[in-house]
Amino acid sequence: AAFLSIQEGCDKFCSFCVVPYTRGAEFSRPVAAVLAEARRLAAAGAQEITLLGQNVNAYHGAAADGGTWGLGRLLRAVAEIEGITRLRYTTSHPRDMDDELIAVHGDEPKVMPYLHLPVQSGSDRVLAAMNRQHSADDYLRIVERLRLARPDIALSSDFIVGFPGETDADFAATLRLVTEVGYAQAYSFKYSPRPGTPAAVEADQVPEEVKTERLAALQQLLGAQATAFNRACVGKTLPVLLERPGRKAGQLVGRSPYMQSVHVPVSAVGQGRLTGALLDVAIEGATANSLSGRLAMAEDLVAEDPLAEDLLAEDGRPSEGATAAVSPPAEGGPARAPEQAPTSARISA
Numbered sequence: 001a002a003f004l005s006i007q008e009g010c011d012k013f014c015s016f017c018v019v020p021y022t023r024g025a026e027f028s029r030p031v032a033a034v035l036a037e038a039r040r041l042a043a044a045g046a047q048e049i050t051l052l053g054q055n056v057n058a059y060h061g062a063a064a065d066g067g068t069w070g071l072g073r074l075l076r077a078v079a080e081i082e083g084i085t086r087l088r089y090t091t092s093h094p095r096d097m098d099d100e101l102i103a104v105h106g107d108e109p110k111v112m113p114y115l116h117l118p119v120q121s122g123s124d125r126v127l128a129a130m131n132r133q134h135s136a137d138d139y140l141r142i143v144e145r146l147r148l149a150r151p152d153i154a155l156s157s158d159f160i161v162g163f164p165g166e167t168d169a170d171f172a173a174t175l176r177l178v179t180e181v182g183y184a185q186a187y188s189f190k191y192s193p194r195p196g197t198p199a200a201v202e203a204d205q206v207p208e209e210v211k212t213e214r215l216a217a218l219q220q221l222l223g224a225q226a227t228a229f230n231r232a233c234v235g236k237t238l239p240v241l242l243e244r245p246g247r248k249a250g251q252l253v254g255r256s257p258y259m260q261s262v263h264v265p266v267s268a269v270g271q272g273r274l275t276g277a278l279l280d281v282a283i284e285g286a287t288a289n290s291l292s293g294r295l296a297m298a299e300d301l302v303a304e305d306p307l308a309e310d311l312l313a314e315d316g317r318p319s320e321g322a323t324a325a326v327s328p329p330a331e332g333g334p335a336r337a338p339e340q341a342p343t344s345a346r347i348s349a
């Protein structure tokens with residue numbers, strides 16, 4: 001898996017964010033430069049590429065024909081590169097989820113069914129004070145269209161609690177939005193003033209103890225949704241891109257299409273040979289943060305290839321009834337997965 005920066009800076013000026021001041025105006029790399037780097041990454045063995053930007057879906061790169069490409073068109077072009085099997089992008093702003101980008105989730109299978117789409121708050125009053133330039137309902141309609149295009153899409157978001165002026169009613173609106181969306185994972189924070197931003201000098205800062213209470217309530221709800229989403233995967237078989245050794249000996253960790261970390265037992269030989277492989281895993285366990293399972297390698301493959309036997313852990317044989325079929329979680333089900341991108345890219349949009 002590899003990251004490819006396609007866009008930097010931001011013109012949105014959310015009232016809590018330093019990016020427009022520290023990183024400057026939005027800049028998109030030309031299409032040809034992005035495609036050339038994607039080809040290099042693929043040639044070096046990257047199967048999965050995550051396109052990065054502080055406000056990545058504001059991408060508007062200059063193309064060779066003199067036109068300008070948005071992120072949807074760029075994703076389609078990267079998907080055509082030989083060797084690329086999975087595509088992701090982060091971090092997105094709801095206002096930049098245009099028709100073409102939503103459509104690509106529905107008709108380009110290499111675009112993974114997972115999207116980090118920060119909403120920050122469910123209160124229109126707070127969203128306006130944050131200068132997010134959309135309402136809670138606008139966000140819900142985007143989620144609806146994404147799920148129409150790709151019914152199994154898993155969603156994640158950032159939330160800020162205790163933004164200046166946030167009332168109990170505003171916070172209740174955030175909990176309602178979370179309940180309505182059903183997140184697979186999320187990142188939630190107490191508001192903390194960033195020097196030089198408009199919100200930092202607002203008079204009605206929320207007391208620390210109120211922020212703490214609200215954050216605990218929000219995280220309890222988000223944690224329950226993440227656990228439910230992950231549990232819904234138990235008993236299914238998911239394609240997992242095995243990326244690195246796990247914390248425990250004899251274990252590899254990879255990613256499901258829904259950005260869940262998946263822990264898989266393998267032999268010492270398997271640890272070396274299977275890193276970088278995209279394999280079906282029969283999911284057997286789930287927590288709020290990750291999944292565990294066994295390679296769903298067919299018994300006959302092991303029988304035909306003695307080396308395949310060597311790749312499995314003693315207790316890592318295919319589970320009874322495991323198949324190679326891929327079954328996504330139930331539609332609209334909520335997942336949790338660790339961060340998928342460097343913090344500098346993830347915290348934006």
Ligand code: SF4
Nearest residue numbers: 010012014017348349
């Ligand atoms: S939060 Fe995101 S969209 Fe808003 S100003 Fe910062 S980088 Fe831009």
